[in-house]
Amino acid sequence: MAGGLVKYRHLSRDSAHRQALLRNLVTSLVKHESIHTTWPKAKEAQRLAEKLITLAKRNNETSRRKATSILYTPHDHLPKLFGELRKRYQERPGGYTRVLRTEPKSTYDQGASAILEFVDGPKDMRFAMTAAAVARDRALGRQSNSLTLKNRSKVLRYRDNGEKAFDEMVRRVGKLDLAGVKKVNASKSGEAAEKEN
Template structure:
């Protein structure tokens, strides 16, 4: 039937190749907590990664066997999946991953690029970007806009010790004094470091 509903992206691959691709991306995501790929691949990998973390939260023998069937190197990654990641997302009801659109990887390949990352981890980009925005607003003496306040609430909501970790990151980024006019020591009347 023409115009039927497609339940998933085929990614221009046959079934076995598509499964191997998604398993490889999920394995890399669990190992590195952040993966750069194309946007359609990231969205399909996100579906499989969410299911894998839900299996880890169940923490029984059946879920361990299913997770072993998904990961390419289960002997290396099962302790991390059923240990660190399970504890990190124990109180979170869902939404363990985030897909961020990025610029194309090269000017010759104009395909949509994306970063697939685990939220509330050490490589959480939204956490770092929100901390940088808050630090910039504090340095310039401006009040935070509603989007910054919403992002601040989102990144600290389920993170253990979230507010303290966020304040620490704001201090760390504020000490770097990144970006904008007046950021360098020459602009503030200080002598350059020799």
């Protein structure tokens, strides 16, 4: 029968190569907390990363053995997985990773590209983008729209000291953004003065 349902992406690789690729991606994700790859690889690695965090939350000998079999160089990454990452996601019921589509990495093949990242971490892209949107709204003296408020509640829901970290990020981004806004306003006023002359 042609065209049956496929349970996972084969990624144009045989089984051993595909498993090695996914293990390598997940090991890099635990190490760096954010990786840039193609969209299909990110979606498949996301499944394995979610299982890895679930194993870390169980924190027993069996889960440690399974995590050791998934990670390359487990002696380097198990302390982080069963320490920092386990504590970060202890209260979160699921959804430990996020896949964000990006522009294609290569100008030649135009393949779908994505960023795979852990949520509520130091490299959380949605946290930074929401803080930038709030800082921009404050600089322009307007209310944040409903999407920005929804994203704000999402990024703060399970984060420890979330309000304090968010306000600090808004303040830092606001300083950078205000400098850019002042430059733009100065150049616009200079152009307007030249047109009057």
